[in-house]
Amino acid sequence: xxxxxxxxxxxxxxxxxxxxxxxxxxxxxxxxxxxxxxxxxxxxxxxxxxxxxxxxxxxxxxxxxxxxxxxxxxxxxxxxxxxxxxxxxxxxxxxxxxxxxxxxxxxxxxxxxxxxxxxxxxxxxxx
Amino acid sequence: xxxxxxxxxxxxxxxxxxxxxxxxxxxxxxxxxxxxxxxxxxxxxxxxxxxxxxxxxxxxxxxxxxxxxxxxxxxxxxxxxxxxxxxxxxxxxxxxxxxxxxxxxxxxxxxxxxxxxxxxxxxxxxx
Amino acid sequence: xxxxxxxxxxxxxxxxxxxxxxxxxxxxxxxxxxxxxxxxxxxxxxxxxxxxxxxxxxxxxxxxxxxxxxxxxxxxxxxxxxxxxxxxxxxxxxxxxxxxxxxxxxxxxxxxxxxxxxxxxxxxxxx
Numbered sequence: 376x377x378x379x380x381x382x383x384x385x386x387x388x389x390x391x392x393x394x395x396x397x398x399x400x401x402x403x404x405x406x407x408x409x410x411x412x413x414x415x416x417x418x419x420x421x422x423x424x425x426x427x428x429x430x431x432x433x434x435x436x437x438x439x440x441x442x443x444x445x446x447x448x449x450x451x452x453x454x455x456x457x458x459x460x461x462x463x464x465x466x467x468x469x470x471x472x473x474x475x476x477x478x479x480x481x482x483x484x485x486x487x488x489x490x491x492x493x494x495x496x497x498x499x500x501x502x
Numbered sequence: 503x504x505x506x507x508x509x510x511x512x513x514x515x516x517x518x519x520x521x522x523x524x525x526x527x528x529x530x531x532x533x534x535x536x537x538x539x540x541x542x543x544x545x546x547x548x549x550x551x552x553x554x555x556x557x558x559x560x561x562x563x564x565x566x567x568x569x570x571x572x573x574x575x576x577x578x579x580x581x582x583x584x585x586x587x588x589x590x591x592x593x594x595x596x597x598x599x600x601x602x603x604x605x606x607x608x609x610x611x612x613x614x615x616x617x618x619x620x621x622x623x624x625x626x627x628x629x
Numbered sequence: 630x631x632x633x634x635x636x637x638x639x640x641x642x643x644x645x646x647x648x649x650x651x652x653x654x655x656x657x658x659x660x661x662x663x664x665x666x667x668x669x670x671x672x673x674x675x676x677x678x679x680x681x682x683x684x685x686x687x688x689x690x691x692x693x694x695x696x697x698x699x700x701x702x703x704x705x706x707x708x709x710x711x712x713x714x715x716x717x718x719x720x721x722x723x724x725x726x727x728x729x730x731x732x733x734x735x736x737x738x739x740x741x742x743x744x745x746x747x748x749x750x751x752x753x754x755x756x
Binding site for chain 1: 503504505507508510511514515517518521534535536537538551555558559562
């Protein structure tokens, strides 16, 4: 499970860094807590973090379950694509919200692959 | 653990579908990213996804921990009620935010049952 | 794993209570769903729940992974600091959003410690 843990760890650290960027954007663009809107650039950073949170809640359980049915190193490799997808999503969204598609695709495809892997693994186990 | 994994998988897929409905509502009701408000119907879809996220973060660990103390097939059965509760929550909330109570109840009760199951299981293990 | 499960259970229950406080604030301050803004006090309770959600998504996997490399009772002890940090965060934020720093620190430090623990454990396993 070490490679799966490594990818999980990196995904959690990446997400925490996105959270720090939001805190940073709060002070740069003068958006005082508890507000989460008020400046377009702040909202972009905030949405990157939130969207990553929205995917992370699926990513971690999918990764861990997939590793119960398939070679954990292979599963970790699929998970590594997610890490890159999130970086591209951040870069794209900050540049222009309409440029977030490639990063979103590279984050979504590995999640769908992991969920399919769990589904196939379950079918083989249950039937 | 196969039944527990199956319920987890279905909960994750259901949640991703709610996320797609939000993306869809974004284009139908003309709410451009990064905004998350601006049209009542968009906000309803958005809140359904967010509320599901808010519960999913409890549901998955509670389900997995409960399966360590009780019959996993029974635990999966309790978890299946959550899946139905979320569907009713979506239907209710979209029709009228005040009609979300039944779905919320059917999503909350299984979570509370799972947490109680973990608590009782822990008491029996630790004492 | 019983102590790790106990800390996880308490973290999930604490978070659900924060969620109930949000529901309560909704009716006290007259913020009707699906709105999540409109009254400063409601927004504070809402941000406390959201910030706890944002950290919980890291806390639970970090706690569980750390317990695979270190003494689970020690890991649970580090996790217990998070529970206290969140309580102080709630108290501070409700009193004054600028007073949320101590609680945030006491919630973040155990998460960083757990992630470092996973990192060191992984290095020792993989190399």
